Amino acid sequence: MTGFILRRTLWTVLVMFVITLLVFVIFFKTPGIDPARSLAGRNPSPQVLAEIRHQFGLDRPFPVQYLVMMKKLFVTRDLVSYSNQGQQVFPEIVAAAPATLSLVFGAAVIWVVAAIGMGVAAAVLRGTIFDPLLMIIALIGISMPVFWLGEVANLITQSKLHGTPLFSWVPPLGYTPLTQNPVLWFEGLIIPWITLSVLYIGLYARVLRASLIEIGNEDYVRTARAKGLTEQRVLIRHTLRTSMITFVSLFGLDFGVLVGGGALLAEVVFGIHGVGYLTYQSLSNLDLPVIMATVVYGAFFIVLANTLIDVAYAWLDPQVRIS
């Protein structure tokens, strides 16, 4: 197991290197693009351009340019946004990260619990009306785009029904740090959590149901029954346990993408100033340093999440550990 984790970590470093190289090439080496001009934002003065050229080593060979950029991103962390009056990029992302993490972690808890409940219920109730009913609800959940659902939720909880006791507790849009006021943090995030998790609940419930039914037909589940185990134990220790392998690998991908900025739509709709929101703003301002930093940050989280998931996967499935 230790060997596996070591191998996997080395692999992660390699993947990160390739990603940063790719990002660098896209932003700096796309033909017809002057990287200094892109970095400088709108209408830069010639002095600023010259300064950028010097600072980023754009007059020097390609490997040096790459190394300078990586140094600014990871070592000195002093990348500066020119379109935003020289604000440092790194602290901005660090400041935005807790909001994104709060949003995604909370939503992940809700979607994992709800999806397991729904998927198991549908699989157990197969043959009754509840199975197709649950799956239709899941499909509706998958079909509702988060920006639309979020706006509807806002319309209901912030204006239409805000006066009623049902939603009067919902605070105004925005994010309150956990350390500042835990109650407000929770109240402000509960609607965004549910909104963000709806899609994933539907998706995961359907995937889990299919996997439970498929594994329910496996020989070793029949063996488990022949052993005289209770149906409950057969379901939890044998069928669900093995289904978790699929579930977890899917979860790793989605979780990584969301933490890496994929929750952009939900953050914008609910006015949560997280990494996705930052990306959204920098995209509208053509603020290349921020875009680059968020892309690398996002990639880092996706790769990290995948590594963690692979380790979990090896823990779940002993056959993976060998190879």
Place this chain on the structure above:
Amino acid sequence: MGEPLLEVRDLHVTFHTEDGVVRAVNGVSFDVSEGETLGIVGESGSGKSVTMMSVMRLILDPNAQFTGEVIYKGRDLMKLSKRTIREVRGAEIAMIFQDPMTSLNPVYRVGWQIAEQIRAHEQVSAHAARVRAIELLASVGIPNPEQRVDDYPHQFSGGMRQRVMIALALSCSPSLLIADEPTTALDVTIQAQILRLIKKLREEFGSAIVLITHDMGVVADVADRVAVMYAGRLVEQGTKHEIFNDPQHPYTWGLLGSIARLDGPRPRRLATIPGTPPSLLSLPDGCAFAQRCACRFERCFTELPPLLSRDTLLSRDPMPNGHLDACHLTSAEKRAHRAASLAKERT
């Protein structure tokens, strides 16, 4: 042979499918006595596995329907509550399945899987269950059981996994062991080892065994009595001696004819039974084997032959463990046909 341990009476199993009603088992009755080994033989789809899976109530298909009685130690298993049947499964009646590669859960250590069964039926500590698991692995001939108890199924070969399955099945010393084609998925040399192991453990544990197989050679090796199934019905049953030396049903003749014998001259090619079994969706009114039978006459197509004791040369046993067969031919006619078919086989 001792008292009947298991009495199956007029068991019917049907599956309602989109294409119609599949009549998988049609009125099967047989006994298994304590400590004896019954071989159930027949082609694929003859209802052997479905019969024994129904005995353990392991068929969960909501479209399946069961009628008949399965009396085990005086209780009708078909009428037991889910909770009570669970206490029978694994502890009283255990099962070994055909494919050892897929019958063990890949994510748990084999010792854990054996201990899980022990602890499902007995109030013992995790440590005691583990010690028992090691002993069981040793008794099925797994080398270094103290180490292998913590291995995962994929770290074992097919034959070793089947040994683990046997250890699992025997972990609560069941009175009845159902072995569903336990050697079919294995190499021939491993098959012989597993059969030898089953014979050895039969002595040690004293369990009765129902051995499901399509291999007459396996039956000849281990069974005390043999039941021959065709299209969901028993067509003949008797002691191994009776079935091999005085077979009554033309289908049994066909099965015996398809064995490669090592004694005597070798035929140019092995005999086969022409044709295929009838569809279980639309079984004929008469004998299901009539279409493929060389000895058929009009009555075979209109009237279902009952499973009866014949006036045979060797059997004097009373019902229902006597030598029974389901064929309209008279004993004299059978002797004539059999002599003719044997003569043909020799050429």
